[in-house]
Amino acid sequence: MDDRAIIFENTLLQKQGEIAEKIVDMQYGRQPEFWKAFGPEGRKTSIRDAAYHLPFLSESVTAGDSDIFTGYVLWVKQLFRGLNFPDDVMKQTLRCTAQVLKEYFEPSVHPLFLPHIEAGIREMDRPLPGSGSFIDKTTEAGKIADRYIKALLSGDRRTASDIVMSAVNDGMPVKTIYLEVFQNSQYEIGRLWLNNSISVATEHFCSAATQSIMSQLYPHIFSTERIGRTFVAACIGGELHEIGVRMVSDFFEMEGWDTYYLGANTPVSSIIKASEENSADIIGLSAAMPYHRSLLRKTIKQIRESEEGKRARIMIGGNAVNLKKEGWKEFGADAYAPNAQQAIQIAGKILSDGL
Secondary structure (H helix, E strand, O other): OOHHHHHHHHHHHHOHHHHHHHHHHHHHHHOHHHHHOOHHHHHHHHHHHHHHHHHHHHHHHHHOOHHHHHHHHHHHHHHHHHOOOOHHHHHHHHHHHHHHHHHHOOOOOHHHHHHHHHHHHHHHOOOOOOOOOOOOOOOHHHHHHHHHHHHHHOOOHHHHHHHHHHHHHOOOOHHHHHHHHHHHHHHHHHHHHHOOOOOHHHHHHHHHHHHHHHHHOHHHHOOOOOOOOEEEEEEEOOOOOOHHHHHHHHHHHHOOOEEEEOOOOEOHHHHHHHHHHOOOOEEEEEOOOHHHHHHHHHHHHHHHOOHHHHHOEEEEEOHHHHOOHHHHHHHOOOEEOOOHHHHHHHHHHHHHHOO
16 A cells, blocks of 8 residues: 555544544535524534545545545435435535645645545536335235335334244245345335435334344244354444344354354454354454445454464455455455355355365
8 A cells, every 4th residue: 555545544534523623614614604504513513424524535545446435425415415405515525625635635645535535526416326115015025025114114113023923934934034124124224214214213223123123033043954164253343234244144044054143343353262262164254334444454464364364264245345346355355245145155165165
């Protein structure tokens, strides 16, 4: 990595709050009438949001890949559209970000970050892609997912649970429930939140309820005959989005693996220790947020330096990797899987073929 990129990353993250405040001060100075209506609380929110943009920019610069930042900007554009914020708000934020960062860094560093910010501004000028529902109500599983979501959105976790358990008792495979009910409903709930159709509190409730209902299916999951293989799964440190990797772990369990799911925000030392204690054949690591890509690389490097890391195979996944899935090898992993079903297939292949 370019030394200038390292300096940029370190400075940006160390002074994140300070830089965010200066960005907002500049933006408020340029658009005083617009921001007046939001008062002091609005300013605090603006500083929080400006600070949130910076790790995505940092990762985009250190990776030398502007798609990371433009992908994030597209997400913000969709979010702001749901909030009825004009596109110029984000465009002005990006312009102010460029100006403030010019003051923090020597001119030799400017060519590293300015093209990424400019790409983000161009992304704001593009039309939004369509965002249809993730639920296909023409299939049996889709009909169940539709009823399931409606129950969750009404705050009725008991009915949501009954819908799932009834489907399983009627013969629907647990894997189908996971992929076409749980997974698709989570995508749909995320879409509704992004469109400002539901609150963040509702989104959190739906996610927590889904994890609880998943656990009710464990008698079906843990009844499979063992095959003598072990899978240790975790979200890397700082990563809180855990439903995806938990689903992967449950799929391995359904295939007869002994699984050890460590959950969200797992320190690398705990991943190594769990892998050693359980003689892991495969270590599954998940990273959802794109700005955790660098941390994923560092985590894998540390695992590789341990005795267990020299033996076990490492599989990675999550939105941070899916974003640029063709480049997954740069992380130093042995394999990449975009979903739970393919993770099972790829695991078998890398162990049997020695890949």
